[in-house]
Amino acid sequence: MIDYDGLWPDTTPYLAPEVLAGIAADAARADREGRISERGLTLLRESNWPGLAVPEKFGGQGAGLLLCCATQRELAAADPGLAIALNMHLFSIGLMVEHWRRRADVSWLLMEAIATQGRLLASAFAEPDLGGSVSRSTLRARRDGASWVVSGRKAPCSLAGVADLVCLQAQTEEADPRVLVALLPMSAPGLRVERTWDALGMRGSASDTVLLEDCAIPDELVFYQARAGAEDDDVLTAGVVWFALTVTAAYLGVAQAARTAAAELLRRGRISHLGARRADLPSYQAAVGQASADLLALEAGCAGLAARMDAGADPATLIEPALAVKERAAVAVPAAVAALVESCGGMAYGANGALSRLWRDAQAIRFHPPTGPAVRQYLGRRALGVPARLDLDEAAPWLIERTAAERNG
Structure with a gap:
């Protein structure tokens, strides 16, 4: 796994190397059988992962959004299916934390039970x-x-x-x-x-x-x-930011694992008539470089926005860039993994190979709500200065009514 100094915090106190190694060792079997890794769940429960985002005063580990994104990135590099499943737990806890911070009600009792009893939340x-x-x-x-x-x-x-x-x-x-x-x-x-x-x-x-x-x-x-349909609620807005960034971080972990696997294959693979390894040839270096540039831009955007959220920024000011990062990741992550697979040639296409598995996993980023059509419509309307909601709205009756009113003076 490639780390970028200055972007992501150290996750070792929360995900020990031996825990990640144990999770990674079971990932291929979980994929093959189409079942979640029970070994991975056990290792994470023993590490108090369920309480990662719960405030320390309620028995959790008190991780902010940036640290949660960093752990998701590491976890997804080890086992994408397990990570994306647990991302939903993490998002729900984040939503509860944001609600409690703004409402200060008895919802802390639910968080305390989750953290102290190691409960998992779908x-x-x-x-x-x-x-x-x-x-x-x-x-x-x-x-x-x-x-x-x-x-x-x-x-x-x-x-x-x-x-x-x-x-x-x-x-x-x-x-x-x-x-x-x-x-x-x-x-x-x-x-x-x-x-x-x-x-x-x-x-x-x-x-x-x-x-x-x-x-x-x-x-x-x-x-x-x-x-229903309200999108000016501060808790909902904060929840969307949490989900957009943690899910992006998970798929960045998938992509970085693919880059690590591709680098190993490119160092082993040779072009016989050139008498050189693929990794030594400028054409292959450029292909990996382009994928790396796209991924690093996403890494910086995701980490930077998560840090802003932790610093107390108003979620309403972050929802557009957070959704933009997620939407860009839905295009760039599958494309980057595909380019890496192509660079490695047919040896990356084996049904049991890590790269082919990671390529399949990367495709799922397109289907997490809010999905592409709604996000693109929302961002476009915001940019044009017209009313925008994350509900996909093709008929736009409010727009028809407003236009008619403007025409009638």
């Missing part, structure tokens, strides 16, 4: 037909006494089959609906997991389906709520 925010929205839900929550009753389907949901708790959102059935975000035990009545994950890459992420059938969520487990 994030059930993705839904079929949601279109990548981060502020809505297709699940409807109806009131029943002191609880909300929810039915619906969450997929894909990383860690679904191995987590202790699930963080999910649902939308109330009101004239002015709200989105509720709650924590629920995976053993809750009406909740079950269906093993459905069989994808091209990130096969070891346990991203299965969570089914809810008249599942009751008590009020005390709802730790955040906002108007």
